[in-house]
Amino acid sequence: MAVTATTQGNSITIQVSGRFDFSSHQEFRQIYENVTEEVNQYTVDMKDATYLDSSALGMLLLMRDYAGGDSAKIEIINCNDDVKKILTISNFGQLFDIR
Amino acid sequence: MAGNEFNSLRILIADDNESDRIILKGIVTKEGHEVVQAKDGEEALKQYRDTRPDLILLDVIMPGLNGIEVAKEVRRTSLADEYVPIIFLTSLVDPKALAECLESGGDDFLSKPYSRTILKAKIKAFGRMRNMQEKLRDHNRQMLIEQQVAKTIFDNVAHAGCLGMSNISYSLSPLSVFNGDTVLAERKPDGGMHLFLGDFTGHGLPAAIGAMPLAEIFYGMTAKGFSTEEVLREMNSKLNDILPTGVFCCGCFIAMDFYENIATIWVGGLPDVVCFRAEERSIDILPSENLPLGILSAEQFSPKFTELRMSAEDELFVWSDGIIEARNSENEFFGEDRLFECFTHEVQGSMFQRILNSVEEFVGQAGAEDDITLLSVKMADIDEIGLPDFNSKRGSLGGPLDWSFSYTLRHLSLKEFNPLPVVLSIITEVEGLRSLSGQLYTLIAELYSNALEHGVLNLSSSLKASPEGFEKYYLERESRLDSMTDGSVTIHVHHEPLGTGGRLTLTIDDSGKGFDHKKVTEAARSDADYCGRGIPLVKGISKDIHYNESGNSVTAYLEWPQEK
Amino acid sequence: MQLIDSDFLNELQEILEDEFCTLIRTYVKDTSARVDVLKGAIQNQDTTSVYEVAHSIKGASLNLGVTVLSELCLQVETAAREGDLTVAERLFDTINTKASETCRVLQESYLS
Structure with a gap:
């Protein structure tokens, strides 16, 4: 499990690889809590994420809160079928832009 | 022991060599610890069981049971949450033999000649570890107790x-x-x-x-x-x-x-x-x-x-x-x-x-x-x-017996408020009525929805005769509720003691223009699945029920205790 | 090389106080007895016994700072563990002499 981030202007892309679970809590939090002020567009790239559990869903909610709650602009992209299924069951499509 | 920087430990010294024991005992005693001795493996195990030491200094080569076997036995028999550090006493230098000591359950070595300074430092370090381990064990026990209590509370809730x-x-x-x-x-x-x-x-x-x-x-x-x-x-x-x-x-x-x-x-x-x-x-x-x-x-x-x-x-x-x-x-x-x-x-x-x-x-x-x-x-x-049986969860039969109240809901409240829980909650203050709360709920619910739907909203129940109509009826109900600008329903409840029990009188008035209740009551009996259960159901529950002449006020009586 | 390390023994004496005399008496008694056991074991060609008793003399001697004797016994112990008794046979007389001398010096220095 690894989390990396690239910032470009007002948008940040966070790449998650491997299992996205509680073990990446610290790493993930540090990234979104340390974004520069102009960042208002978040993308979580799940291209290399193999799995995601309910604590990862919790982390996404924490990030959403941090990024402004209902006004947060967060998209989750490149989900594999397993990841997409978990996001769908939880109906996270109501809170995030899932592609 | 708490609050004191220095902890006196009970230390078991197991060594077949008497002169070695004398030296170790001298050093350990000088540092203020209590010493228990054993001169071979069997005695070491006996002392371990009898005296429960905090630390074991264990010679590797002893006649009979050697140190390795003693260490294995100690680890095998100690309680899951109890850990006694073992320091092997040795002049061995063969890495394989040393590794075997650690694998058998040893934590460290002390080599000959024994140095007072090193032994003192090691005892201190293991004393610290033992303290931490004890704290951990106490925390763990405490946590298990707390979990048990939490589970009991949860199970009660x-x-x-x-x-x-x-x-x-x-x-x-x-x-x-x-x-x-x-x-x-x-x-x-x-x-x-x-x-x-x-x-x-x-x-x-x-x-x-x-x-x-x-x-x-x-x-x-x-x-x-x-x-x-x-x-x-x-x-x-x-x-x-x-x-x-x-x-x-x-x-x-x-x-x-x-x-x-x-x-x-x-x-x-x-x-x-x-x-x-x-x-x-x-x-x-x-x-x-x-x-x-x-x-x-x-x-x-x-x-x-x-x-x-x-x-x-x-x-x-x-x-x-x-x-x-x-x-x-x-x-x-x-x-x-x-x-x-x-x-x-x-x-x-x-x-x-x-x-x-x-x-x-x-x-x-x-x-x-x-x-x-x-x-x-x-x-x-x-x-x-069957209907639910909500038995009284309080002690003796009691509660108020002689009272009445009226509760009027005007159009803004009728739109979204459900008065049943609050009304039922007041009524079931009468302990004797609590076991009837299922029936009471049905009674009030039926009469209230009749008053609202047929009275205030003027909906005809004949709409509900078919599956399509059933749905149409509820859509119509929604839209009339939305556009309603006046109207009200009043619930009067009166209770008085009667014999060893009591009598409840429930009257529901609505602002509608009333209806021909006789016709509806009779038609209802022959109706199919979708409507008309209301009135017969209510009649089964209450002792008596009647409408006023215009059909916009209904009164039901219920007496308790009821014969089963 | 000196038979005994006086500085080392003096420090032990400080720690053990009255027990120090017991220590010396015990060491002298045990060592003499063990040298006899070693002799018998060599005669019986009992490798295990040679290994164990050499190990005991070595250990006890190390702890009293009796370096010469412990070095000699270490050689015997190491060879015996490999099943070789020739070292024990060759060194026994030296061990016997050094043990007697050591015990005498210890008694004279600390028990009289």
Whole structure:
């Protein structure tokens, strides 16, 4: 499990690889809590994420809160079928832009 | 010992060489520790058992049982949460022999000649470790006690409800509250039933803490007659208030109506719910359509329910992801495909048991279902299920006996407020009426909805004669409620003592222009499935019932104690 | 090389106080007895016994700072562990002499 981030202007892309679970809590939090002020567009790239559990869903909610709650602009992209299924069951499509 | 920097330890010195023992004893005693001695392996084990030392200094080569064997025996027989450090005394230099000492359960070496400074430092270091270990053990014991207490409290709050009823099956680990799973079921006063299966994110106490208010709201509001959506909304609001962001509860809420044979189902974040059609041997799949509980604020929460008409013996199955993620020895998941496949086979006995068996077979060990949370509920007819029996949970029969009140709801309140819970709650202050609360609820609910729908909203029940009309009736009801600009319903309740019991008089007036109650009452008896159950039902419950001449005021009487 | 390390023994005496005399008496008694056992074991060609008793003399001697004797016994112990008794046979007389001398010096220095 690894989390990396690239910032470009007002948008940040966070790449998650491997299992996205509680073990990446610290790493993930540090990234979104340390974004520069102009960042208002978040993308979580799940291209290399193999799995995601309910604590990862919790982390996404924490990030959403941090990024402004209902006004947060967060998209989750490149989900594999397993990841997409978990996001769908939880109906996270109501809170995030899932592609 | 607490608060004192220096800890005096009891130290066992096991060495066959007397001069070595004298030296070690001298050093150890000088440092203020208590010494227990053994001159061979057997004596070392005996002293270990009898004196329970804090630290063992153990010679490797001794006649009889050698140090390695002693260390293995100490580790084998010590309690799970007790750890005594072992320092091997040795002049061995062979790395293999030294490694064998550590593998047998040793923690360190002391080589000859013994240095006072080094021995002192080692005893201090292991004393520290022993202290930490003791603290850890005490914390752990404390935690287990606290968990036990927490579980008892939880079990009291989330008592079994009506989970024991014959149409319900469930599997839940006894400590499931600490892995975040909860199953709740309770009868509604109107004869229906609410069920809830919840799966909190996280483990341990945080998950258990969230489950408690959830259970309390579920039981309290269900028994008081709040509607399915009201109960669910309150559960969501409460969790949204108390849970930190990132912690939530996936769940499935089911309301069973045994009169109409309809199940109303809400799924938020749990795997697909299955309705097994007993006759057709087919399944309907109900996917999660909602966010889990505790994420959305009260204003944002708009639950989507699915209504399902079920025949008797049709069965709903709900599970948390534990069953899907049960693994076999090859580390494969049981998975949804295998789960759904269970429904395609002929079964002897119950489908519920068939699923458990199939998981057990897959995992390949008995007791595999211990970690599985699974709930099923069968549709049944109200005659078979019976009305709920809400026994008085207080002590002696009491409460106010001589009182009355009137409660008028004007049009703004009529639009969205449900007065039944509050009215029922006042009435059931009379202890003798508490066991009748199911019937009372039905009585008030029927008369109130007649007053509102046929009186204030002037809807005709003949609309409900066909399935299409049934739906049209409720759409019409919605739109008339929305556009209503005046109107009211008044509930008068009067209670007086009578003999050893009492008599309740319930009058409901509405602002409508009334109706020909005689015609409706008679027509109702011949009606089909969709309407007209109301008045005969009420007549069965109350001692007497009558309408005023214009038909916009109805009075029902009920006396207690009732003959069973 | 000196038979005994006086600085080392003096420090031990400080720690053990009255028990120090017991230590010297015990060491002298045990060592003499063990040298006899070693002799018998060599005669019986009992490798295990040679290994064990050499190990005991070595250990006890190390702890009293009796370096010469412990070095000699270490050689015997090491060879005996490999099943070789020739070293024991070759060194026994030296061990016997050094042990007697050591015991005498210890008694004269600390027990009189």
